[in-house]
Amino acid sequence: MGSTSGGSTGSAADARDRDGEGRARNARPRDGLGRPLPYGADGVPRQPEGVVRTPEETVAEAQRLLDEGRPFHAHEVFEDAWKSGPDEERELWRGLAQLAVGLTHAARGNRTGGARLLRRGADAAEAWVSGAGKALPYGIDVAELAAWARDLAREVERDERAVDAGARAPRLRGARPGP
Template sequence: MGRMGNAGAGARDRDAEGRARSARPRDGLGRPLPYGAPGVERQAEGVVRTPAETVAEAQALLDDGKPFHAHEVFEDAWKSGPEEERTLWRGLAQLAVGLTHAARGNAAGGARLLRRGAGAVEEWAAGSGVRRPHGMELDGLAAWARELAGRVESGAGSVEAGVEAPRLRGPR
């Protein structure tokens, strides 16, 4: 990563390639913390993983209450995986970021992304004819997302990301 910290008015943090990228630490839900504060280690970007590695790493992050970081793992699969699976991985990334927003207290954004992700994984399953890609239970994930979206919208209480985390491969 490039320069760390805020070097003055108009200055921007940059990565090694010169792209703007905040060097501020983040908490488990991806919220920026003050420079110098301890934060959660970020997921490396652009990592090419096998589907099994993607599912296992994302599940561990979800279980640990870090859906923002799980979304980054899914985003890597979406960007580096085969074209025919991009809708699947994008939908899973939307589910993870929907959980992130719900846990941050953004009911409208969380519910919208949870429903969008549910629709994407269902659309992918219908188009591909594959109901359990890489061992994942897509019908269960879509049902989980819609149920959580409804609870979040109804104001049924706060969402704890690790407690609400879905099981990508079905029940525990």
């Protein structure tokens, strides 16, 4: 812990970025796929954490980020919805966050993690739709989105190259045509 004399603590742990409640927050800049960059480097703007949005605002903001090739940042938007929304919708938003993280890993070249998370997210979102009895929650075509995720998972497993996140971003409210 820190020194009580008011001097420098010298501890690496004390130098971590903290929020107002003392929780660690990494303020390092990040690239479009969420990878940390060195302090002082130019990164892309981070998504603020803990933002409460309507479901429609969540879908629109996540789609904008996906279209920009920033699935890691879209994941953070979905994570806010999963943490702040009603309990009965948590699995939907968690599944969508997993899809965005799966695309992030696929774009980073992590074939195994990307394919696994794409499938897990598709399964979670479909399970939520089945349990909730809602065909198109907030206009999201979950069946098309799950088909997109499974197709991309197969492609990621076959191909050695990382995918272009912006070019392969899904349409949350209607599938994007082909690869």
